[in-house]
Amino acid sequence: MNKYDELIIKYFDEQLSVDERKEFEHELEINAELKDAFKNYKKVNERFSTKDFLLTNQDYFNEIVSRFRQKLDKESYVSPVRKIGFTFAAILLIISSYLLFQNYFFNQGVTNYSIESITDNLSEKEMNELADYISDDFWNPISGGEKLPILEETDLSLEGVIANVSIEEGVKILSDYQINDLYSLANEDELEIAYNEILQKGFIKEVIK
Amino acid sequence: MFEYRMTEIKNDQKLVKEFISGNESAFNRLAKRYQEKIYWHARRMTGNHLDADDIVQQVLLVMYKKLKTFNFDSSIYTWIYKITSTRSLNLIKRNKLRSFISIDNIIETRVTAKEDIISDLETKERLEKVERLLQRISPKQREVFIFRKFDELSYEEISGITGKSIGALKANYFHAFNKLKELIKNE
Numbered sequence: 001m002n003k004y005d006e007l008i009i010k011y012f013d014e015q016l017s018v019d020e021r022k023e024f025e026h027e028l029e030i031n032a033e034l035k036d037a038f039k040n041y042k043k044v045n046e047r048f049s050t051k052d053f054l055l056t057n058q059d060y061f062n063e064i065v066s067r068f069r070q071k072l073d074k075e076s077y078v079s080p081v082r083k084i085g086f087t088f089a090a091i092l093l094i095i096s097s098y099l100l101f102q103n104y105f106f107n108q109g110v111t112n113y114s115i116e117s118i119t120d121n122l123s124e125k126e127m128n129e130l131a132d133y134i135s136d137d138f139w140n141p142i143s144g145g146e147k148l149p150i151l152e153e154t155d156l157s158l159e160g161v162i163a164n165v166s167i168e169e170g171v172k173i174l175s176d177y178q179i180n181d182l183y184s185l186a187n188e189d190e191l192e193i194a195y196n197e198i199l200q201k202g203f204i205k206e207v208i209k
Numbered sequence: 210m211f212e213y214r215m216t217e218i219k220n221d222q223k224l225v226k227e228f229i230s231g232n233e234s235a236f237n238r239l240a241k242r243y244q245e246k247i248y249w250h251a252r253r254m255t256g257n258h259l260d261a262d263d264i265v266q267q268v269l270l271v272m273y274k275k276l277k278t279f280n281f282d283s284s285i286y287t288w289i290y291k292i293t294s295t296r297s298l299n300l301i302k303r304n305k306l307r308s309f310i311s312i313d314n315i316i317e318t319r320v321t322a323k324e325d326i327i328s329d330l331e332t333k334e335r336l337e338k339v340e341r342l343l344q345r346i347s348p349k350q351r352e353v354f355i356f357r358k359f360d361e362l363s364y365e366e367i368s369g370i371t372g373k374s375i376g377a378l379k380a381n382y383f384h385a386f387n388k389l390k391e392l393i394k395n396e
Binding site: 005006009012013015040041043044047048049056057060061064065067068069071072 | 237240241244245248265266269270273326327328338339342354357358359379382383386387389390393394
């Protein structure tokens, strides 16, 4: 870290006052060390300030709204029952992800896992990575302050997950979520597969009773 | 700049009011006004066209559904940036998680996707270089850097969007700039 770093970045970020800016530019002319450090930052500024590189195909932008309108029309035909099915599918995909993620750290035949047991075994670097990748809002709505159902076996297939989550647990999880948030978590193919699995298990019939 | 932004805010408010009163084409005009901003913010955050395209559609959907309850506490553009920012960060997290647990090869698919909106080879290469560099800094630093450098928002505006303190944003920007300097130096 160079002693001039902060000053140079502030200069490019236009965070210096008029007087400070003048003083900086004067110093730049007479101070070789500052000049040298400045050269490297100038490259960053040049690389990222080129606005004319966005020569894009305008057809794409011209079609965005009409594509959105088509999607909107299509969405209005999704029946409520199907939405509930998709929601359950999304929940199960999240749970699958959680379980698969656990397995990433512990694949040595351990049968009972908890978030604490994962974090206790991580290095500080891994903890930071984990915190960066997974936000609180990913875990909290699912657990609602409680732990997720712990599976006794490491059956991580979709069928396995469905078999291990009771309808009551599913409904409880569902109540903690915004339907649209869940709906956007998985792509249509994934939801379709999960939806079919759920239909076979009779989840929807139980929910809409 | 200030006057220009004030005029934009007033125009936005007019369109929102028209849309609320049932004029669907007002929404189209609002969407057209912001679609490129949404796309490019998302594109720089995610580093690819397909994810950016997904985010544009998601943001438009949220706008369409929530505009009717918009209470004008903030300006429309900061609200739209807030949705775009949240959706971009969520998608980045989701992709990271997927790459961890290998549900599918989404990252690979996205990177190798041929579909793009830039046909000019030179432009494409330049953009790819920028995208590659941006992907090597953390999402939090990347976000502030993009808001400042490309979206030209003030720290106050970014703070309103992200809910982070100005001090924290400046620190993130500093680290982003510094890291990019090192990356470019070592190219």
